[in-house]
Amino acid sequence: MNQVISAVIANGNNISFWLDRWVDPLPFYLQFPDLFKVERDKECMVTDRISAGDDGIVFNWAWTKPDLGLEELNQVQHLIGLIGGLALTSGIDGWCWKYDPSGNFSVASIKRILSSTNRISPERVFEWNNWVSKKVGMVAWRAKMERMPTKHALAIRNVPVLDHLCVLCGDYVETCDHIFVSCHFAQIVWLNIAAWCKLPPIIAFGINDLLTLHGVSSGSRKKRKALHAVVLVTFWCIWKMRNDVVFRQSSPNAMKMLDKIKSMAYLWVNHRSKEAALTWEDWSRFNFGG
Ligand SMILES: [Zn+2]
Numbered sequence: 001m002n003q004v005i006s007a008v009i010a011n012g013n014n015i016s017f018w019l020d021r022w023v024d025p026l027p028f029y030l031q032f033p034d035l036f037k038v039e040r041d042k043e044c045m046v047t048d049r050i051s052a053g054d055d056g057i058v059f060n061w062a063w064t065k066p067d068l069g070l071e072e073l074n075q076v077q078h079l080i081g082l083i084g085g086l087a088l089t090s091g092i093d094g095w096c097w098k099y100d101p102s103g104n105f106s107v108a109s110i111k112r113i114l115s116s117t118n119r120i121s122p123e124r125v126f127e128w129n130n131w132v133s134k135k136v137g138m139v140a141w142r143a144k145m146e147r148m149p150t151k152h153a154l155a156i157r158n159v160p161v162l163d164h165l166c167v168l169c170g171d172y173v174e175t176c177d178h179i180f181v182s183c184h185f186a187q188i189v190w191l192n193i194a195a196w197c198k199l200p201p202i203i204a205f206g207i208n209d210l211l212t213l214h215g216v217s218s219g220s221r222k223k224r225k226a227l228h229a230v231v232l233v234t235f236w237c238i239w240k241m242r243n244d245v246v247f248r249q250s251s252p253n254a255m256k257m258l259d260k261i262k263s264m265a266y267l268w269v270n271h272r273s274k275e276a277a278l279t280w281e282d283w284s285r286f287n288f289g290g
Helices: 033-038 070-083 107-119 134-144 151-156 176-182 184-196 207-211 221-248 254-272 280-284
Strands: 005-008 050-053 056-059 094-097
Touching (some): 033 070, 070 151, 134 207, 134 221, 176 184, 176 207, 176 221, 184 221, 184 254, 254 280
Antiparallel strands (some): 050 056
16 A cells, blocks of 8 residues: 555654655665665654754664665765755644545546556666666666766755766766766776677667667577676666765776676676576676577
8 A cells, every 4th residue: 555655744743754655656665775774763753863953854863883884875865865855844744645636545546547557658667687686776777767866866956065077077967867878987888898798889878778778689588688787787886986986085997897897797697597607708708609
């Protein structure tokens, strides 16, 4: 039921911070699993975690460990971005039925859902790949859904950011499409991936072009699934490199990253695909025996 009912926040006393849907269509425990893991009180209410301060919302976190890691801090930043613009009021929290414009439950609205379930646009469907971990696939999934805490995304949500520029090139506004597709850095990476995987040069206009690359390329099913895994790992590595530059002041290095993509993707694919015969030599040449 949580899928079709969402909370309408007022004072936040009756809405579960992590378990209910109240800001985003996806409850926070699903959207930020790493943070949920270190949350001290998994069933806490919204008022336990946020309160109204003089200059907007004040966050009152309660983690099970004294210091959060980089990825966790990154998620906190994203979460704050989602909540930032909200204001608590003195009213009582309400609930909203997703499928009726009035928010009230109706049989007619159920009928409408049932007759429209087959109409999900393929553009919206994200293809997972069990040769890489969920954590790796998550970056591409969030990028596709425009849910990455890029500087641009944070600025839109009124989170103060120093500047809006991409840290990998320093020239353009940091959006998902920029970091993963049009950034000079990303283009070097994709061109090298193409050369390694024996593909024609990759020309992508958007994230979806990269995520559907395996579907339109030639070769066996196995080879295409491996290519898809490589693409997902590349998204993960680009985002990780971006974070290393932002949080650890490392300098972006495309060649080092390519080596990392190759070896990481090999570890995942070799371990999970049950292809015992996949040697490093074959992998280095992206050779799948046809
Ligand atoms: Zn850039």
